[in-house]
Amino acid sequence: MTSGANGQLTEQDPKDEMTSRPEPTHEKGLSQQIAVTAEPAAAGEDVWAKEKVFEVNNVTVSYDGKAAVKDVSMDIFRNEVTALIGPSGCGKSTLLRCLNRMNDLVASAEVEGEILYHGNDLYGPKIDPVQVRKVIGMVFQKPNPFPKSIYDNIAFGPRVLGLKDIDERVERALRGAALWDEVKDRLKDNAYGMSGGQQQRLCIARTMAVDPEVILMDEPCSALDPISTGKIEDLMTELKEQYSIVIVTHNMQQAARVSDKTAFLIVELDSTENNRWGQLVEYDETEKVFTNPEDPRTEDYVTGKVG
Amino acid sequence: MSGVRTPGSERARLATAGARAVTASALSRQPAKDRIKGNIFLALLLAAVTIALVGLSALVVQAFIEGGPRFSLSLFTDPPSSLNVENAGFRPALLGTLYLILGVVVLIVPLGIGSAIYLEEYADSDRWWNRAIELNIQNLAGVPSIIYGILGLAFIVRGPLDLGFILAAGSLTLALLVLPVVILAAREALRAVPPSVREGSLALGATQWQTIRKQVLPAAIPGVATGVILAISRAIGETAPLLLVGATTFVTFNPTFFGENFSALPVLIYQYAARPQEEFKVLAAAGVIVMLIVLLAMNSFAVWLRNRYEQQW
Secondary structure (H helix, E strand, O other): OOOOOOOOOOOOOHHHHHHOOOOOHHHHOOOOOOEOOOOOOOOOOOOOOOOEEEEEEEEEEEEOOEEEEEEEEEEEEOOOEEEEEOOOOOOHHHHHHHOOOHHHHOOOEEEEEEEEEOOEEOOOOOOOHHHHHHHEEEEOOOOOOOOOEHHHHHHHHHHHOOOOOHHHHHHHHHHHOOOHHHHHHHOOOEHHHOOHHHHHHHHHHHHHOOOOOEEEEEOOOOOOOHHHHHHHHHHHHHHOOOOEEEEEOOOHHHHHHHOOEEEEEEEEEOOOOOOEEEEEEEEEEHHHHHHOOOOHHHHHHHOOOOO | OOOOOOHHHHHHHHHHHHHHHHHHHHHOOOOHHHHHHHHHHHHHHHHHHHHHHHHHHHHHHHHHHHHHHHOOOHHHHOOOOOOOOOOOOOHHHHHHHHHHHHHHHHHHHHHHHHHHHHHHHHOOOOOHHHHHHHHHHHHHOOOOHHHHHHHHHHHHHOOOOOOOOEHHHHHHHHHHHHHHHHHHHHHHHHHOOOHHHHHHHHHOOOOHHHHHHHHHHHHHHHHHHHHHHHHHHHHHHOOHHHHHOOOOOOOOOOOOOOOEOOOOHHHHHHHHHOOOOHHHHHHHHHHHHHHHHHHHHHHHHHHHHHHHHOOOO
């Protein structure tokens, strides 16, 4: 599954990887606003000592020179679900879209700081965004199936990547997304005939069909009813065995239910109140963020006092 | 619920009755002045539609009354004649029109779709040259066709291309004439494909070209095809530019693509109508029916195509 995760983007200088992989950065790289608990008290295992997929170091993203999210530093770990929560406009989607370079599609977007993917600088000069997106898939807020048959929706990715055994991949992906039994008899039907929840699972299946290492989900359940949401949440818990998942959500219960670690971002205003940007307040184990947060602003948000 | 009337429920009854009276007056008929204004406006709209329809149907009815008796399928197969009016038909002109249109399609499909893809998917609309191209295409769509005729004569028949008065020159001229329309229609069709489809494709690691080729373009094909067919319909009816690039001769033999001496349906209708004899005027009217049939068939096909493959997002 992880085959070639390091080598796939480009043939990068191996020494690059050595130098750009600092010590546990969750302490070192963090700016002072971010309250980070050191090691968790519970369970003998060190939850911060796992393999890192992303290391986000002092990242600022701006559109047309205006910062949308400022100075974020966090590590994202393998085979975990990492949730980004916070009020509207806090830049969590912006941040997510940096992780597979979808922000490149917005001409005015500019990323400062450093995002390392297995130690490789994602924004390095030799990196091809198309290759990045092959290993870091994305599921969007609104289900966006292609106007094609269910089968062709899944087969599209493997076909453009020149992969073999399309039939087998389609079945595997649909089974993985818990959709196979519902659609196996109508694979040739147009995907627009499916329910919203099915469409979203189709989009997840489509992403899985190209064997990514990471799946980014941008509010994947916000357009779905609670039953479909439950199915997708169950799916996430299963998928993290195989993939690393980063999810943006407005639904705090969802973050609490599915994620291992949670990052809380807020909207900051400058003194003139003309400029607003997102900022990371707290990043910790989900349980700690929701039960015993370090920062009072986090507590206000997760308990529903604000936002 | 229980039906026991207390003073409190009496108050509620009064309040309900009051609210009902107020609501009734608020929802009752609007003032007469507003109603009259509305009716006048409606009448004007209907008058506009009627004038347009009456004008159009008068032309069609006139053609059918005059040319109907003369109309027969042999019009499609008989060559024209200036002597034997009973056996005169439209075959070379019909073939000329078909060849012209074939050439137009071959030219406008790749050029029109290519330009539209560039402008819609690749061009950065912040750059002044891209905006200038856009503005020019919109203006070109409104240039009178005779101008294109002069352009065709100067640059295609003579001048740089120097093709002579051949049918292909007519195709080229007509293609230039309808190209802006095709580009605009194809751009509309591409724009109607939601960005989420492009994002979904790119997020799977498809390149921009794969995304356009395999997702955006197939989804836009019905719209593009409709635009192409409507442009062709326009090209079929054009006479003025063809007169300038050589479709003026009275030919009785079938045209060839690179041969001189060709004709087209509207040109031949014009030539018949210009003759003094009454029989030829009748023949011209029958020719109008032939052309209407060709045009209606094409437009119906365009509508069918759009309805058949239209994508609801």
